[in-house]
Amino acid sequence: MSIISSLSPRAIAAPESGIVEVVNYARGREGLLPLWVGEGDLPTPDFINQAAMQALAAGETFYTWQRGIPELRQALSDYYARHFGIRLPVEHFYVTGSGMQAIQIAVQALTSPGDEFVYLTPAWPNIAAALEIAGARSVGVELQFEGGTWTVDLNRIEAAIRSKTRGLFINTPSNPTGWTATKKDLADILALARKHDLWIMADEIYARYFYADGRAPSFLDVMEPGDKVMFVNSFSKNWSMTGWRVGWIVAPPETGQVLENLIQYSTSGVAQFMQKGAVAALNEGDTFVQSNIDKATRSRDILCNALIATNRVETLKPDGALYAFLKIDGVTDSRKAAIGIVDKTGVGLAPGTAFGPGGELFLRACFLRDPAQVEVAAERLCDYILKI
DSSP: OOTGGGSOHHHHHOOOOHHHHHHHHHTTOTTOEEOSSSOOSSOOOHHHHHHHHHHHHTTOOSOOOTTOOHHHHHHHHHHHHHHHSOOOOGGGEEEESSHHHHHHHHHHHHOOTTOEEEEEESOOHHHHHHHHHTTOEEEEEEOEEETTEEEOOHHHHHHHOOTTEEEEEEESSOTTTOOOOOHHHHHHHHHHHHHTTOEEEEEOTTTTOBTTSSOOOOGGGTOOTTOOEEEEEESTTTTTOGGGOOEEEEOOGGGHHHHHHHHHTTTSSOOHHHHHHHHHHHHHOHHHHHHHHHHHHHHHHHHHHHHHHTTSEEOOOOSBSSEEEEEETTOOOHHHHHHHHHHHHOEEOEEGGGGOTTOTTEEEEEOOSOHHHHHHHHHHHHHHHHHO
């Protein structure tokens, strides 16, 4: 028996990231404009770094609270009061080692091997992979695309629900499409979950990146006590902390001991000095987050206006999130196109094949970057598009 064949079949079946494949192909090239991954171009701001460094210098390097330090859980409660208009007690909040780990823990809490979870696709590939690695089955329901706009069909969601379905994964605003659920969409999805006694795993990481002003609609706007909704989130996008790997879960307090146990048996908690940086992000970072939103708005307009003007790209300015999801005339293999585009233009895009059913003909560009850089990227892309 070979070394590989002796590993777990679920581990062997874990797919290579189609995004990382392109990143690894062109990483480090001179003059590269990397729009392929979901992060901005700014490092973590100094007020966050200083808080973490001060805690590190003070010796805050021991084991700590599995659910998160009290200051951070309180800061999360205060953050939701400011931006979501709801005061949730600290018992609703659980700190995790990244948004990805928040998803993994939620999957472990909500599914058993053989269960099914419905998600909307095209989608960030990690949710389907997390479900499959855990032994559950991911069931994709395609968003509808017409005239550059993405919409959800509730009937398609209900048709995918079967006896083994445990829940619905809803990411809004969506990575990669930018689809953003209306308050009515969320109310309808929640009613469907209630009807079939399902959990909702709500990924609202991009809620602040909403271009109709304010924040995007949230399940918090429509849910009632007793609803089975578990939120997964991350510090990565809002506060330029992608490399920190700190996230959180918002869940009914009744689940607290289960979630604490799952954290214990995975990472045993997030380093306390990193959590102190996260406290500073929440308590002092509203101005920084708004500056990121303002930058994303300007860069979105630059990139999408230029692409649309070619008359060879099918897309519209997304309502939310950080991505232009674009369909170029004549492109039938987005993986091959992403490789070709980085070779010929020096612009890194993520292939739509990485995002599952419905994404195959698309490419994703993250526009949370300096508008001047995005303008150069747009010029290079448009020149390429008009020549193919």
